[in-house]
Amino acid sequence: MAEIPQSRAPNPKSDTPVPVWRLLPRQHLALALGLVAAVVISRFSGSIDAYLVDVAIGIGINVILAVSLNLVNGHTGQFSLGHAGFMSVGAYLAAACTVFAGPRLLGAAPGPLAHNLLFFGALLIGGLGAAFAGLLVGIPSLRLKGDYLALVTLGFGEIIRVIFQNVEVLGGALGFNGVPAYTDFAWAYGWGVLTIFTVSCLVNSTYGRGFIATHDNEIAAQSIGLDTTRYKTVAFAVGAFFAGVAGGLFAHLKLSIDPRGFDFTRSIEIVVMVILGGMGNTLGVILAAVLLTILPEILRPVAEYRMVLYSLLLIILMITRPQGLLNFRFGKTRL
Amino acid sequence: MTEFLQQLINGLSLGAIYALLALGYTMVYGVLRFINFAHADVFMVGSFAGYYLGRLVPGGTLWGGLAVLAAAMIACALLGVLIERLAYRPLRGGPTLNVLITAIGVSLLLQYSGQIIFGATPRTFPQLFPVAQFHLGRVGISSNQIVVIVVAPLLIAGLQLVVFKTRMGMAMRAVSLNLKAAQLVGVNINTVISFTFALGSALAAAGGILYSMNYPSIDPLMGVMPGLKAFTAAILGGIGSLPGAALGGLILGGAETFVGGSQFSTYKDAIAFGILIVILLLRPAGLLGRWTAEKI
Amino acid sequence: MPPLLQLHQATIRFGGLTAVNTVDFAIAEGSLCGLIGPNGAGKTTVFNLITGVYAPTHGRITFAGHDLAGKKVHEVAALGIGRTFQNIRLFDRLSVFDNVRVACNRHRATGPLQTLVRLRAFRDDEAAVSRRAEELLEMFNLLRFRDTPATCLPYGEQRRLEIVRALATRPRLLLLDEPAAGMNPSEKADLVRLIRHIHREFGLTILLVEHSMRVVMGVCQTIAVLDHGMKIAEGTPAEIRQNRKVIDAYLGEEHAPLKAE
Ligand SMILES: Nc1ncnc2c1ncn2[C@@H]1O[C@H](COP(=O)(O)OP(=O)(O)OP(=O)(O)O)[C@@H](O)[C@H]1O
Ligand SMILES: [Mg+2]
Numbered sequence: 001m002a003e004i005p006q007s008r009a010p011n012p013k014s015d016t017p018v019p020v021w022r023l024l025p026r027q028h029l030a031l032a033l034g035l036v037a038a039v040v041i042s043r044f045s046g047s048i049d050a051y052l053v054d055v056a057i058g059i060g061i062n063v064i065l066a067v068s069l070n071l072v073n074g075h076t077g078q079f080s081l082g083h084a085g086f087m088s089v090g091a092y093l094a095a096a097c098t099v100f101a102g103p104r105l106l107g108a109a110p111g112p113l114a115h116n117l118l119f120f121g122a123l124l125i126g127g128l129g130a131a132f133a134g135l136l137v138g139i140p141s142l143r144l145k146g147d148y149l150a151l152v153t154l155g156f157g158e159i160i161r162v163i164f165q166n167v168e169v170l171g172g173a174l175g176f177n178g179v180p181a182y183t184d185f186a187w188a189y190g191w192g193v194l195t196i197f198t199v200s201c202l203v204n205s206t207y208g209r210g211f212i213a214t215h216d217n218e219i220a221a222q223s224i225g226l227d228t229t230r231y232k233t234v235a236f237a238v239g240a241f242f243a244g245v246a247g248g249l250f251a252h253l254k255l256s257i258d259p260r261g262f263d264f265t266r267s268i269e270i271v272v273m274v275i276l277g278g279m280g281n282t283l284g285v286i287l288a289a290v291l292l293t294i295l296p297e298i299l300r301p302v303a304e305y306r307m308v309l310y311s312l313l314l315i316i317l318m319i320t321r322p323q324g325l326l327n328f329r330f331g332k333t334r335l
Numbered sequence: 336m337t338e339f340l341q342q343l344i345n346g347l348s349l350g351a352i353y354a355l356l357a358l359g360y361t362m363v364y365g366v367l368r369f370i371n372f373a374h375a376d377v378f379m380v381g382s383f384a385g386y387y388l389g390r391l392v393p394g395g396t397l398w399g400g401l402a403v404l405a406a407a408m409i410a411c412a413l414l415g416v417l418i419e420r421l422a423y424r425p426l427r428g429g430p431t432l433n434v435l436i437t438a439i440g441v442s443l444l445l446q447y448s449g450q451i452i453f454g455a456t457p458r459t460f461p462q463l464f465p466v467a468q469f470h471l472g473r474v475g476i477s478s479n480q481i482v483v484i485v486v487a488p489l490l491i492a493g494l495q496l497v498v499f500k501t502r503m504g505m506a507m508r509a510v511s512l513n514l515k516a517a518q519l520v521g522v523n524i525n526t527v528i529s530f531t532f533a534l535g536s537a538l539a540a541a542g543g544i545l546y547s548m549n550y551p552s553i554d555p556l557m558g559v560m561p562g563l564k565a566f567t568a569a570i571l572g573g574i575g576s577l578p579g580a581a582l583g584g585l586i587l588g589g590a591e592t593f594v595g596g597s598q599f600s601t602y603k604d605a606i607a608f609g610i611l612i613v614i615l616l617l618r619p620a621g622l623l624g625r626w627t628a629e630k631i
Numbered sequence: 632m633p634p635l636l637q638l639h640q641a642t643i644r645f646g647g648l649t650a651v652n653t654v655d656f657a658i659a660e661g662s663l664c665g666l667i668g669p670n671g672a673g674k675t676t677v678f679n680l681i682t683g684v685y686a687p688t689h690g691r692i693t694f695a696g697h698d699l700a701g702k703k704v705h706e707v708a709a710l711g712i713g714r715t716f717q718n719i720r721l722f723d724r725l726s727v728f729d730n731v732r733v734a735c736n737r738h739r740a741t742g743p744l745q746t747l748v749r750l751r752a753f754r755d756d757e758a759a760v761s762r763r764a765e766e767l768l769e770m771f772n773l774l775r776f777r778d779t780p781a782t783c784l785p786y787g788e789q790r791r792l793e794i795v796r797a798l799a800t801r802p803r804l805l806l807l808d809e810p811a812a813g814m815n816p817s818e819k820a821d822l823v824r825l826i827r828h829i830h831r832e833f834g835l836t837i838l839l840v841e842h843s844m845r846v847v848m849g850v851c852q853t854i855a856v857l858d859h860g861m862k863i864a865e866g867t868p869a870e871i872r873q874n875r876k877v878i879d880a881y882l883g884e885e886h887a888p889l890k891a892e
Contacts, residue, residue, distance in 0.1 A: 025749040025754075027749065028749065197747075198747060201746050201747050201749065202743055202746050202747070204746075205741070205746040205757065206732055206733065206735060206736055206739065206741070206756075206757055206760045207736060207739070207741050207742060207743065207745070207746055208743075208746055209725060209729050209732060209733035209736075210733055210736060212722060212724050212725055212729075212733075213722045213725065213733045215724065216721075216722040216723050216724050216725065217720045217721070217722055217723075219684065219704070219716075219720060220716065220720035220721070220722065221722070221733075222703070222704035222705045222708065223682060223704060223705075223708055223713070223714050223716075223720075223797075224708060224713070224733070224734040224736070224737065224796060224797070224799070224800050225705050225708035225709045225734075225736065225737035225800055226705055226733075226736060227703075227705045228705070234743055238743070280724065
């Protein structure tokens with residue numbers, strides 16, 4: 001067809017279809033930088049107040065949870081209330097790896113490298129186990145919509161919890177203790193960076209726009225040839241994978257896990273981060289995860305009223321800023 | 336056999352309570368299409384209302400019990416209307432997710448204000464109605480269970496009368512069929528919705544008191560599990576369907592009692608969710624519900 | 632040559648209502664056909680049957696030698712059927728540009744893994760997709776809205792964007808559901824030109840549902856008429872205009888020879 005130079009003039013970048021910085025795998029550069037930064041900062045964490053480091057690691061874990069759930073809830077529009085359930089699968093699997101298989105694999109005098117490798121392997125297994133659970137839940141239930149999907153995922157999360165309460169080797173209802181303290185700043189933020197990298201690479205591509213298309217209009221997405229079930233399943237599995245990893249990190253941070261720590265209020269906390277950040281807006285979701293991890297710490301002095309304030313805030317936010325507190329992409333005009 | 340009959344009676348009285356609670360979920364879903372998570376906490380408030388009001392009347396009398404029941408129902412009806420007015424109305428027509436989260440927020444608010452007002456430690460629910468234990472052969476039935484088995488069906492029948500024999504009931508049915516159309520033909524939907532919340536919350540209060548009579552340890556988080564189960568019952572019966580909610584409640588109460596009495600008792604709480612998942616996957620419209628396809 | 636699309640006795644019931652009733656209908660490759668009928672006649676339902684949104688209660692639909700029975704919507708699309716919707720269905724979270732780019736997925740082999748690895752080939756492929764999307768937007772005069780959110784477009788442009796999006800999947804058969812709805816006469820004239828243009832340029836087969844007689848009579852080579860789910864007539868525009876049944880059921884007396892707007 002005819003090339004009309006003038007019409008391109010207002011848009012000089014249009015020869016290169018996406019901005020240049022996206023054409024170079026800048027994502028990989030950012031990923032490498034992020035990983036290095038996580039390790040370097042971690043070196044200095046010894047000189048920082050232990051409480052602050054703890055909070056910071058908690059933030060890292062919540063960022064992983066929120067960003068991964070954002071792929072499912074925010075981008076793909078699948079309302080999952082089971083993220084804590086997937087987290088618990090990862091937590092228990094990873095902890096079981098380091099507690100039961102660890103001593104046998106490590107031998108008598110393990111070096112730091114051996115420990116790190118073991119932990120990495122354990123997290124990977126935790127993540128894959130959670131992803132598998134995600135597929136198990138997702139494949140039958142993803143044809144349900146909205147509230148109903150939320151309920152099925154909630155139900156699965158609760159069933160997973162009841163099962164863990166009944167597995168005696170894993171501590172049953174009393175909780176699983178004696179998990180080694182592997183999680184440090186570098187691990188939490190390394191995985192945090194990897195989660196952000198994965199989700200943004202997935203979504204910012206011709207393939208990945210299918211997630212958003214699935215969310216916006218499923219029938220239209222199918223009519224242009226997108227297998228929306230496939231998209232939802234991928235989102236679910238990837239989301240569950242990172243939830244599992246976050247669970248593994250959590251277990252090796254708290255050193256003892258309890259099925260009740262992964263009930264549906266935990267899932268809701270993560271959902272709230274996603275909504276607050278503005279569904280599908282990665283930066284907003286990260287900020288929301290940070291904010292909502294710090295908030296309870298700040299409210300610690302008024303511990304009794306903490307949850308009351310939290311719930312009031314939730315209601316007021318939903319009413320006054322339904323598009324998310326931190327979502328400025330589309331102003332008020334769009335609502 | 337006696338074992339079976341005993342479980343049946345226990346299951347029936349638990350099921351009747353789930354049914355009362357399920358009706359509230361189903362009614363609200365019918366008119367507004369959302370899951371009112373806070374309903375379970377209205378149930379809790381109803382129970383505490385019974386606890387405090389129970390001090391004002393002589394315990395163990397029939398009229399005293401009924402008076403407390405009625406007063407708690409009225410109090411919770413007002414609470415329900417208030418919740419709808421303040422939290423849900425501003426979001427009406429908003430995205431499902433936001434409405435659902437708001438409902439969860441209200442639920443958390445009630446639970447944690449409850450912990451501050453009533454204290455987090457469990458309390459013992461007083462004896463409101465006369466106490467007695469009857470025996471039919473080796474099967475035991477308490478007067479409290481009898482109260483449940485009598486009061487719950489009466490309330491459900493009363494609800495049916497309201498919904499099918501009054502103008503307001505007709506308006507409710509119209510709104511649940513098509514909110515916009517009902518509005519166009521002059522139904523005041525705000526009134527209808529407030530009324531729906533009042534009815535549902537009153538039933539929840541009754542459920543709370545009846546539940547606490549049989550499981551007399553009450554605390555601000557007591558609504559969570561019965562709430563989830565009653566909701567499952569509503570889905571099982573077909574959300575939006577009143578007889579469905581009643582049927583679902585009975586099935587769920589029965590199933591739970593029987594599993595609780597078996598060797599799998601530790602999985603009791605998983606039963607409701609198992610049923611929920613199976614029903615949603617196999618027959619999302621529920622047993623008595625109708626499934627409407629989206630028009631393209 | 633066998634027809635590109637063929638409906639044999641296609642029937643669908645919704646409860647007691649037979650929305651499409653034993654319809655036989657064939658479209659030859661390269662033709663431009665119209666499907667008309669009063670409101671509720673079942674035109675959109677025919678589209679939904681063809682595209683696999685609904686499964687027929689009875690009857691069979693074949694496309695390019697494939698039996699469409701049991702095929703999912705995206706599988707039908709992958710065989711080469713593109714469509715637009717009567718009630719516009721754009722992706723509102725995506726820009727105009729991305730609405731078109733996402734539709735280019737059908738001919739790509741990239742999956743989730745490639746988006747993470749981002750090899751040279753992947754990036755070239757992404758660039759090619761973007762180029763193609765821009766070419767299409769330019770051809771339909773939508774390039775100036777490139778980065779606007781799709782739902783912020785004027786109504787007529789939204790309808791055109793839906794056509795562009797369908798074309799981006801490179802269909803062999805394009806189904807247009809009331810593309811002229813809500814357009815003024817000059818926009819309709821543009822639309823007629825546009826439909827003729829894409830029919831020629833892309834070598835497409837087009838099936839058009841439309842209430843505007845000016846558009847239908849202006850572009851279609853053959854027209855089928857539905858009423859109460861039944862096909863009551865089929866023929867050239869001139870024949871349809873004269874057809875007694877069509878005049879009674881749909882066109883009305885005063886429009887009989889020449890339906891004005
Ligand atoms: N999913 C459905 N469930 C029940 N009835 C349906 C469904 N889809 C369509 N119908 C009914 O089928 C009939 C045909 O509808 P259809 O939308 O195909 O008409 P149409 O010819 O496209 O009309 P219009 O010109 O108004 O677009 C209508 O009576 C409609 O109500
Ligand atoms: Mg139509």
